[in-house]
Amino acid sequence: MSRIIVITSGKGGVGKSTVTANLGTAIAQRGHQVALVDADFGLRNLDLLLGLENRVVYTAIEAIAGECRLEQALVKDKRQPGLVLLPAAQNRSKETVNPAQMRQLVSQLSQNYEYILIDCPAGIEMGFRNAIAPAQEAIVVTTPEVAAVRDADRAVGLLEANNIRIVNLVINRIKPEMVQMNDMMSVEDVLEILAVPLLGIIPDDERVIVASNRGEPLVLDEKLSLPAIAFNNIARRLEGDKVPFLDLMAAHNNLLNRIRRFFRS
Amino acid sequence: MTSESVEQTSGEQPDAPEKPENSLLTDPDVQMRLARLDGQLQVILPKVKKRSAQDDWLEMWQQLTHRLNSGERFWKPGELIHVLAQDQLLDSRQLQEIAEALKSADLNIERVYASRRQTAVTAAAAGYSVEQQSPNIAPIFPTVNEDENCESPLYLKSTQRSGIEVRHPGTVIVLGDVNPGSKIVAAKDVLVFGRLRGIAHAGANGDRVCIIAALQMEATQLRIADTLARVPEHPSGQYEPEIAHIAPQGIQIAQANYFFKFHCFDAEANAWVTTNPKSLTNY
Ligand SMILES: Nc1ncnc2c1ncn2[C@@H]1O[C@H](COP(=O)(O)OP(=O)(O)OP(=O)(O)O)[C@@H](O)[C@H]1O
Ligand SMILES: [Mg+2]
Numbered sequence: 001m002s003r004i005i006v007i008t009s010g011k012g013g014v015g016k017s018t019v020t021a022n023l024g025t026a027i028a029q030r031g032h033q034v035a036l037v038d039a040d041f042g043l044r045n046l047d048l049l050l051g052l053e054n055r056v057v058y059t060a061i062e063a064i065a066g067e068c069r070l071e072q073a074l075v076k077d078k079r080q081p082g083l084v085l086l087p088a089a090q091n092r093s094k095e096t097v098n099p100a101q102m103r104q105l106v107s108q109l110s111q112n113y114e115y116i117l118i119d120c121p122a123g124i125e126m127g128f129r130n131a132i133a134p135a136q137e138a139i140v141v142t143t144p145e146v147a148a149v150r151d152a153d154r155a156v157g158l159l160e161a162n163n164i165r166i167v168n169l170v171i172n173r174i175k176p177e178m179v180q181m182n183d184m185m186s187v188e189d190v191l192e193i194l195a196v197p198l199l200g201i202i203p204d205d206e207r208v209i210v211a212s213n214r215g216e217p218l219v220l221d222e223k224l225s226l227p228a229i230a231f232n233n234i235a236r237r238l239e240g241d242k243v244p245f246l247d248l249m250a251a252h253n254n255l256l257n258r259i260r261r262f263f264r265s
Numbered sequence: 266m267t268s269e270s271v272e273q274t275s276g277e278q279p280d281a282p283e284k285p286e287n288s289l290l291t292d293p294d295v296q297m298r299l300a301r302l303d304g305q306l307q308v309i310l311p312k313v314k315k316r317s318a319q320d321d322w323l324e325m326w327q328q329l330t331h332r333l334n335s336g337e338r339f340w341k342p343g344e345l346i347h348v349l350a351q352d353q354l355l356d357s358r359q360l361q362e363i364a365e366a367l368k369s370a371d372l373n374i375e376r377v378y379a380s381r382r383q384t385a386v387t388a389a390a391a392g393y394s395v396e397q398q399s400p401n402i403a404p405i406f407p408t409v410n411e412d413e414n415c416e417s418p419l420y421l422k423s424t425q426r427s428g429i430e431v432r433h434p435g436t437v438i439v440l441g442d443v444n445p446g447s448k449i450v451a452a453k454d455v456l457v458f459g460r461l462r463g464i465a466h467a468g469a470n471g472d473r474v475c476i477i478a479a480l481q482m483e484a485t486q487l488r489i490a491d492t493l494a495r496v497p498e499h500p501s502g503q504y505e506p507e508i509a510h511i512a513p514q515g516i517q518i519a520q521a522n523y524f525f526k527f528h529c530f531d532a533e534a535n536a537w538v539t540t541n542p543k544s545l546t547n548y
Contacts, residue, residue, distance in 0.1 A: 100358075124323070125323075129323075150427045150445060150446045151427070153426045153427035153428075153444050153445075153446060154426060154427040154428040154446065156426055157327065157331075157426035157427065157428055157429060158323075158327060158428075160330075160334070160423075160426075161326065161327045161330040161331060161334075162330070163330075163369070193442075193444055193445065193462075195424055195442070
């Protein structure tokens with residue numbers, strides 16, 4: 001039985017694609033067969049995050065239309081043997097696909113892959129409906145901002161309405177120094193509203209942006225950064241491991257102390 | 266027994282509700298309703314709004330599943346239900362999604378009433394018995410109970426999430442939180458066994474006796490009848506059960522424990538007034 005997970009958020013730009021790319025890579029690295037489905041039709045970018053842009057020949061649209069076989073549309077990752085990407089078409093609108101076609105496509109994929117991660121577009125319209133249609137579970141990504149949390153709450157409500165009962169939360173772009181100054185919602189504040197199980201917290205870190213621009217998921221770095229560890233932990237928790245959450249506040253304090261010590265000496 | 270003051274806003278304020286909510290409440294056409302009328306269970310779809318069909322469908326669909334999943338189950342397993350589609354244009358997929366949602370709540374569609382020919386044709390093709398109605402004549406079913414007192418309370422046993430809007434021509438009882446971005450509008454009281462952080466409107470038909478009660482009153486705005494008040498943030502961050510009500514000076518919030526002991530509704534003042542605590546010491 002494969003696990004079909006949609007990565008969604010409501011609000012745009014909170015890190016869905018970043019989470020999909022890194023989580024997919026991390027799960028594949030752990031020895032699983034993983035297919036990533038870019039459901040952001042019209043605005044594809046998962047191929048960029050994975051550095052696979054120049055390998056895209058066909059997209060999900062051609063596979064759905066029967067213009068190519070599904071296997072032909074799948075792009076093999078250049079680093080992880082177990083990872084493939086089903087790219088979205090850049091030039092077609094979201095209305096060209098319907099939920100039944102998405103279900104059909106993913107059920108075909110589920111014969112060969114253990115994990116299918118679907119990268120959902122922002123919003124709650126047709127693109128959202130398409131992306132969640134085949135899913136059995138969902139990862140809701142939010143940043144600790146009032147508007148993002150509000151939209152995440154809306155998304156959770158819609159997932160529940162669509163009978164997706166397994167919903168987990170990833171809080172992205174936490175800035176410990178801002179939380180400490182009371183300028184940002186804390187993890188607890190977010191959980192209090194959303195009341196869904198926490199799967200992971202990811203710090204705000206420039207290296208995430210650098211890695212995205214390079215097309216090299218940062219979980220592959222030789223020396224793992226804090227966000228890379230966070231992504232790996234999410235992969236492990238998905239498989240049922242009990243991994244303690246990173247104490248970002250403590251990490252932040254350590255850094256502060258180190259700086260203070262540096263100035264004292 | 267001191268009541269906390271809340272900032273009052275009169276009906277003239279620009280951010281006050283534009284039109285009285287009551288037309289929306291008694292009008293069965295604005296929200297999906299699940300009701301038993303003359304013994305027959307019915308799901309009544311809202312009338313088509315001016316927005317896009319897609320938005321309409323999404324909202325309707327969420328309302329339906331929300332009511333089926335978190336409302337009280339007042340039907341027998343396997344009971345037959347009538348779908349009153351009104352002027353909604355439903356395609357076969359949408360009709361099937363409604364049927365599946367009802368099925369998961371152990372309800373089976375027996376008959377579909379529709380005013381749009383296309384919807385009637387779709388329903389017939391799907392094998393339901395169908396009754397097509399002229400959109401111009403008043404619906405043949407009694408839409409809303411004229412006597413509001415008969416309207417039983419609506420129990421919602423889940424978190425009310427952002428984007429959810431519940432309207433009920435009676436009391437609404439929420440066993441869970443009312444999150445920011447959600448809205449509860451009731452003709453009678455609103456009772457929240459959780460944190461109230463969304464918008465609550467009690468007595469939306471103009472009934473000033475109605476109250477809003479919450480274990481944690483964290484609403485930023487409260488509405489009772491035609492009064493509206495902004496609530497300042499709790500200075501202490503400590504919460505206790507509270508009741509918002511209309512006092513002579515406007516909406517007030519009081520501790521729930523002793524509220525009914527020390528307050529009574531004064532018909533002349535058309536508001537809740539404090540009874541003299543001394544007169545109560547005798548009993
Ligand atoms: N933890 C992080 N630290 C710093 N930057 C981040 C982090 N997570 C994401 N970003 C950056 O935020 C931007 C948006 O991320 P991403 O494209 O993954 O969001 P999205 O939710 O997929 O957006 P869309 O809704 O447009 O699909 C990117 O530039 C990304 O590099
Ligand atoms: Mg994206």
